[in-house]
Amino acid sequence: MHILFLTDNFPPEVNAPASRTFEHAREWVRLGAKVTIITCAPNFPKGKVFPGYRNRLHSREEMDGITVIRVWTYITANEGLYRRTLDYVSFMVSAFIASFGVRKVDIVIGTSPQFFTAMCAFMIGLFRRRPWIFELRDIWPASIKAVGAVRDGPVLVTLEAIELFLYRRATRIVAVTQAFRTELARRGIAPEKVDVVTNGADLTRFAPIPRPAALSRELGLEGCFVAGYVGTHGLAHGLETLLEAASLLQAREDGAHIRILLLGDGARKPALRKLASERGLKNVIFVDSVSKAEVPQYWALLDVSIIHLRRDPLFAGVIPSKLFECMAMGLPVLHGVEGESASIVQCEGVGQTFAPENAAELAARLTHLAGAPETLATYREKCLAAAPRYDRKTLAGAMLDIIRQTARTP
Template sequence: MKILLYGINYSPELTGIGKYSGEMACWLAAQGHEVRVVTAPPYYPDWKVWQGFSSWRFSKRQEAGVTVIRCPLYVPSRPTAIKRLLHLISFSLSSAFAVLAQLRWKPDLVMLVVPTMFCAPQALALAKLTGAKSVLHIQDYEVDALFGLSIVKGDKLKRFAFAFERAVLRAFDRVSTISSGMLQRAEQKGVDKEQLRFFPNWSETARFHDVPRNAQLLSRLGVDPAKRVLLYSGNIGEKQGLECVIDAAEQLAERTELVFLVVGEGAGKARLLDMCLQRGLSNVIFAPLQPYEDLPSLLASADCHLVIQKRGAADAVLPSKLTNILAVGGNALITADPDTSLGLLCSEYPGIATLVEPESVRALIMGIEAVLAMPVPNVIATRYASEFLDKDHILTRFLAEI
């Protein structure tokens, strides 16, 4: 089968959507499918195009058996509301040429990964003109996130954005997303239940099974291996609201056996560094993103995993980091309301993680204490991961369903 995968994020990005899109394309190619990808140069999560790639030129090359076409885009070093929109629009405009150039190739399946919804018109046009099946895979509800986090404001703009989103969702043959709560939201937006497919993010569970704590890795990151590690790993952006972690660290500064380790990059990192410097905090250590090969050891070395989100992001975005945390048997502290996908997960599988109120420093500190009292490894988490999050099982089922 000829499959076109279309999305702004792709390998070699190590976190978030790009990681999963890259793994999916390589898996499909390994199964014997002819796979092409239209994407952008890697820039996430540090909002800077990686060395060896260009933000202004088209490129086409083979990567792990996949034909990857990278398109120019604008990448703001300090993303604001307007700059984020220009960033997304710039990719939609440049990539439209690459997508419509696939008319001669005639794909059997066109799959658009959201964000960004701005790319939907050309994806639908290609599918219509070639007779391909169209699939919209929602990793983030970008419209909900933009307005829920007040990144974009205005009642008229909001009504237009949601009307456009509704029309796009209904136009695809299939709409898939990564959680039960996000599926329910798609129904609320007008998608017929027969169109919907559940396609969760996955983990290479075998890589994360029975991994020991790595004192050498912690020392390399500047952490005393004898201390209890409270880890946040991933994107440091607006959706997370990590300022409350710094506030919690300040209140727990006298607990010398605890250390906060923040591993990652993103638009909000400089602000957090300034907060720690101004408050003279020595119990918060920052480190860059680690190679994927070291991820199992990093996750296995934490006593508490901080899965932090603002309230407005709940069920608009779902933290992909949680899959590997569960696979390694980590004890996660999740900030989400009980009626969100993460909240429902915690109620349906008691003990899988600790759920606390978002954007509350007091709740965060109480949650940390609860997590530190939990046994390690978390066997409920590892059992759930092996049963529901295995990469081969998820991808095989999804391909059969679409």
């Protein structure tokens, strides 16, 4: 079986969509499928092409048995609705053209967050008379409305009409959360058309390791209780809350030894750096993005991981993939996301929850855990016990079963 997969995020990018697609595709190849990925030159989130790559009309490479075709796109940083939309549309057009050079395709998959990639998958499926799957990673455009990037009006109405059209025309939909499946059912999409394959972690890459002493010294973290956020610094993540918590901790005697590390890049990072400087925060350390191979070293610096999204009903249906990487690393979490992912934290017993955008509660949780080593040890044990239930290999196999079934759909 030949799977044609469309995504505008792929390694060496290190965000969640890139990791999920690569780890799934690698496992599908191991299980006997042929996989061709159409993507663009790696540039997320800064909008700068990674070293060793060029934004060419067409290039081809092999990566762990996966054929990767990279096409030209309009490249911009991960900020600004209209420039980003131009980026998405250019990928849709370039990927559609490139698909003509891919032979004997059995099924087409287009992944979100944004739906222009899914639109391309629909067009390829229609043209080639092949089934296609919409992999639903985000309810878009509702998510950009939630962060204020677009307002109610003709543009939003048009985008939502296209979104609903794609849900209806997809042969099958694979959502990453049960909440997304419920939301689609509420909007008239038959539940039996929607499967759920959650995010997970590559347990061969993420596992407990000793704290790297040299890196800890380099970042000035020796003797400190270290909490950290690893991931995109975007509008949806509300990382200002972490800085507010840092300010509260800095003013307290029992918070003097607590440090907050922020690793990653994104649209809000310059503003966050400025805010930290203006507030004179000496307990916040900013680190730029590192390669996927280096990420476990930074997870290992932490005593607890902070996961956070802005307080909005839409985000209650999101399960951040970093939650599963933390489990695999044996790293307790402080989880500032409501809904389905908070239930996972509580049911698995891998950490504590706090109300999104509540800096005082976050600061209180941090000071409590900093003085509770036995509680942290229990969370670590439960993380490692839970991790195998979210093994990426198992989840990739489940999705391949769905793909094979869909490919046989008349």
